[in-house]
Amino acid sequence: PEALLDLSAKRVAESWAFEQVEERFSRVPEPVQKRIVFWSFPRSEREICMYSSLGYQPPEGEHDARVPFTRGLHLLQSGAVDRVLQVGFHLSGNIREPGGPGEPERLYHVSISFDRCKITSVSCGCDNRDLFYCAHVVALSLYRIRHARQVELRLPISETLSQMNRDQLQKFVQYLISAHHTEVLPTAQRLADEILLLGSEINLVHGAPDPTAGAGIEDANCWHLDEEQIQEQVKQLLSNGGYYGASQQLRSMFCKVREMLRMRDSNGARMLILMTEQFLQDPRLALWRQQGAGMTDKCRQLWDELGALWVCVVLSPHCKPEEQASWLQLLDKWDKLDVCPLEEGNYSFDGPSLQPTMALSPGPEEEEVVAASSRHTVFGRALQAGLLHWSDAHLQRILASDCYGPSLTGHMGSDKLTFDPQGRPLWLGEPFPTACARVDTLRAHGYPRQALRLAGAIINTLRLQRRHQLESYKQQKKELLQKGSTCITNMEGWVGHPLDPIGCLCRALLEACRLEEETLALYPDSGSEKRKAAYQHVLVPGSPGESYLALALEVALLGLGQQRALPEGLYAQDKVVRNEEQLLALLEEVELDERLVQVMRKQAGLLLEGGPFSGFGEVLFRESVPMHTCARYLFTALLPHDPDLAYRLALRAMRLPVLETVLPAGEPHSNPLDSVMSNHFPRWFILGHLETRQCELASAMLTAAKGDPKWLHAVLGSIQQNIHSPALLFKLAQDACKTATPASAPPDTTLLGIALELGLQVGAPRRMGEGNAACGRGLRVSETSEAGAQSSRVSKS
Secondary structure: OOOHHHHHHHHHHHHOOHHHHHHHOOOOOHHHHHHHHHHOOOOOHHHHHHOOOOOOOOOOOOHHHHOHHHHHHHHHHOOOEEEEEEEOOEEEEEEEEOOOOOOOOEEEEEEEEEEOOEEEEEEEOOOOOOOOOOHHHHHHHHHHHHOHHHOEEEOOHHHHHHOOOHHHHHHHHHHHHHHOHHHHHHHHHHHHHHHHOOOOHHHHOOOOOOOOOOOOOOOOOOOOOOHHHHHHHHHHHHHOOOOHHHHHHHHHHHHHHHHHHHOOOOHHHHHHHHHHHHHHOOHHHHHHHHHOOOOOHHHHHHHHHHHHHHHHHHOOOOOOHHHHHHHHHHHHHHHOOOOOOEOOOOOOOOOOEOOOOOOOOOOOHHHHHHHHOOOOEOOHHHHHHOOOOOOOHHHHHHHHOOOOOHHHOOOHHHHHHOEOOOOOEOOOOOEHHHHHHHHHHHHHOOOHHHHHHHHHHHHHHHHHHHHHHHHHHHHHHHHHHHHOEOOOOOOOOOOOOOOOHHHHHHHHHHHOOEEOOHHHHHOOOOOOOOOOOEEOOOEOOOOOOOEHHHHHHHHHHHHHOEOOEOOOOHHHHHHHHHHHHHHHHHHHOOOOOHHHHHHHHHHHHHHHHOHHHEOOOOOEOOOEOOOHHHHHHHHHHHOOOOHHHHHHHHHHHOOOHHHHOOOOOOOOOOOOOOOOOOOOOOOOOOHHHHHHHHHHHHHHHHHHOOOOHHHHHHHHHHHHHHOOOHHHHHHHHHHHHHHHOOOOOOOOHHHHHHHHHHHHHHHHHHHOOOOOOHHHHHHHHHHHHHHHHHHHHHHHO
8 A cells, every 4th residue: 555645745746736835834844845746747648648649540551650659659668768867847868769771870858847747848859840749758758657666856956956055056057057058158147147236137036947846826737738839730731621631630630629628638628729710710711701602511511520519618517617708708709700600501599498298390480580580600509508507406416326316306396397207317498409419518528427317318308208299199190191291390300410419419328338448448549450349238227128229229210210301501411411321320330139129120110100200200291301311221220120110111211202292103304314303492402312312222122122022012112103213213123133133043023023114114204205315215225125135034934
C-alpha cells in the first residue's frame, strides 16, 4: 500500500496550483514538496495518446509515418531517450533518432512544462508544426510515466537558489553566463542594468519569475493546444475542400473534439471554437451566396456535423454557467452572419413533444407554414439547446439509478405521467429528437451509464406511444381504409433529421454491447488493421429478459419504418437516403441470433399493423418516404426464419404512392428514360434513386422466390402494379431470365414465364402509340426476343 504522504500528495498535485500550497502553508517541508512535484506529471498514457494520434485509421503502410504516438512509442522502446531531468514542474531530455540510409543520427532536445497532471507547454528541436505533439515529446512523456522512479528529480530552481549565499549566487550566475554567453549575455546585461536602477519596474515587483515553479492560482489549467496551428490546418483543409482526404481529415478533427469532450477536457470546446471561426471565414461561403448556388455535399455534411457538435457542447451536463453563456454569445453572433449556412429541410424547432398518447394528426398545412416562417441556421439547434437544463427532479432520478420506479418517488399521485403501466420510467414533454440529443450529449461527455438510462426511458415512452397509436388507429381503421389514403401523422421524419435521433439512440445502445480489445480501446490508432465490430447481449438492469442489443434493433426498425413526409430540398432528401443506409449498415454489423430474430419478427408484425403511423401500414400519405431499402434488409434477414412474413412485408413495401396518384396501375412513363418525372414532381429530386431501390427489392424477391410459383406470381402482380419505368421493368426481366437459367441446372419455367410477361409489359404500350424513342424499341425487341428464346428452349427440352 502507498504511504499516506503519497496519497495526499497525489490529491494535492491533481487539484492545487503549487502557488496555492505555498500561500496556504508558511513552510512546506522539502520531502512534501518533492512528492507533490513528483505526482504533478500526467499519470495516464491515454491523454498523451489523445494529443498525439489521429482520429481515423491511416492507410496501411503509412501508419508509423503518420501517427506521432506510434513513432514516439518506438523511440522509447528502442532506447532513444536519455539525460532526462525534472526540475520542479519542468521536464527535459534528449531524443536520439536514427537517420535515414547514409544519414547521421539526429539529436533533439525536448522540454515539457506541466501543472496539475496536465502538459501546459512543449518545445522540441524538431520544430514540428502540427496539431499533435511530435514523436519526441511523446517519447519523453512516456518515459516519465513508465520510468518515473528513474528520473532525476529536483525542486523548483527558486528553492535551490534560496539555499545559496551571496558568493555562491555570484558564482552560479557567472558560470551560467560563461556557459551560454553568446545566447544570454545581452539579456543578462539588460537585467543587471534594470536591477541597479532603483525605481525600475523590476525592483517594484516582489520576488522573481520561476519557469520551474508551476502555474499560478489564476492561470488556466488546460492541456497545451497549438491554436495557431489548428486555425492554419483547418483553413488549408477547407481550401482543398474538393478532395476526399481534406473532408476525412476535418472529420478526424471533429472526432478529436468528441474524444476531448469524453475525457471532460476543456480543450474540446476551445478547439471547436477555433474550427468554427475558420469555417465561417471560408471565402466560398460568400461566393455561393452571391451566385445563389448551394454548397457542395461534402461541405454541407461538415457543417451538419459542426452544428450537431455544438449542440453537444452547449448541452453539457457539467459546464459552468459562465462557460455556457460565453458559448451562446458566440453562437448568437455567428448565427446573425449573412454567410452562416441555413439548415436544410423543413424541420421545425419545436416539433410535437413525446406524449403518452398521440391521436391522428389533422394535416400538414399549418405545420409547414410554421416551419417555413423563420430563418434557421446550422447553429439554431445549439442556441435552442442553451434553453434546456438538467435540473428536472424526474430526469435526475432517471439518470441516477437503474432501478427507478414509482415506489422510490414518495409521491404516487403524479406517477401516471412519469411511469408506464409496468412501472418503468418515461421521459415526456420534450420533442423526440431533443430527448435523443440529451442521450448523445451524455455519451459525448463521458456519462455512458446515464446515457443508457435515459435511452431506456425514451424507448419506454415510444412503446407506450405506439400502443396508444395502434388503439387510436383501430378505432378509425374502417374510415381510413375506405378513404384509401391518410393525412400523415409525422411531418418530420426521424431518419435524416439534423439531430439524427435514431442514430444517437442506436449508437449509445450498441456501444454498451460492443466487444473490444482493451489495447485497441486505449490506443485507437495502434492496431495495424481495422477490426470488424463484434457485439454481445448485455442485459438491461431492472428489465428482465431485455438486452441493449435487442433495444438497438427495435429502435432502428421503429425509426426506419416510421411513416414520414419527404423533406424539402435536394440535400435534405439525399440526407434521408444516406442516413437510412448508415443505420442499415450499423444493423448489418450485428449478427442475428434467435433472440434478435424474435425481436425482428415482432417489430415487422407491428410495422404491418401500424396503419398511418407506419410506412408499412395499409394506408399511406401520398408523399411519404418509401420503405424499399429497409424492406430489402428485413426481407433478407427474415427469409430463412419466417418466409411468409418476409414476403408480406416486402410486398407491402413495393408501393410508391407519389407515382400511383397520377399514373394508373401498371402504366409506364411516356418515355422509358424519364423515370424522374421532373415535370410532375419538382420536389422529389431523388425519385430516380427511389425507383432503382424499388427495382432492387423486386429483384431480390424474384430471385428468392425461384421454384415457388405462389410467391413468384404474387411478386409479379406487385411489380405490374407498382413499377412504372420501362427501363426498370426491362432490367427485372433480364434479372429473372438470368436467375431462371443457371448454367449448371435445368431452367425454372415459371420464372422464365414471368420474365416473358415483364418483357411484354414493356412492349405492349409501345405498340399502341407512335413516335416511341428508338431506345424504347430496342429495349422491347431485345427483351422480348431473349425471353421468347429462353421459353422456346424450355419447351423443346
